[in-house]
Amino acid sequence: MLQTIEVEIDSQGIIHPLQALPQSAERRALLTLVIPEQTMPAQSEHTDWRSFVGRLSDSPNFNADPVEIQRKMRDEWR
Secondary structure: OOOOOOEEEOOOOOEEEOOOOOHHHHOOOOOOOOOOOOOOOOHHHOOOHHHHOOOOOOOHHHOOOHHHHHHHHHHOOO
């Protein structure tokens, strides 16, 4: 089973989960590192998602009928 959790790894290589581990990890788990190019901002620095509302309203890509846009996007994969 593939499950992603966020962890911090200290300078000695000790892994500190930032959320509860799944029960399956009590036996054995494989770790794949995905190291972000930039450090992640602290929780208090995250942008509120509401600041993104309406940002694409003036985009020329979304001026047509929403159903037609979805149909074209879906048909690109055929």
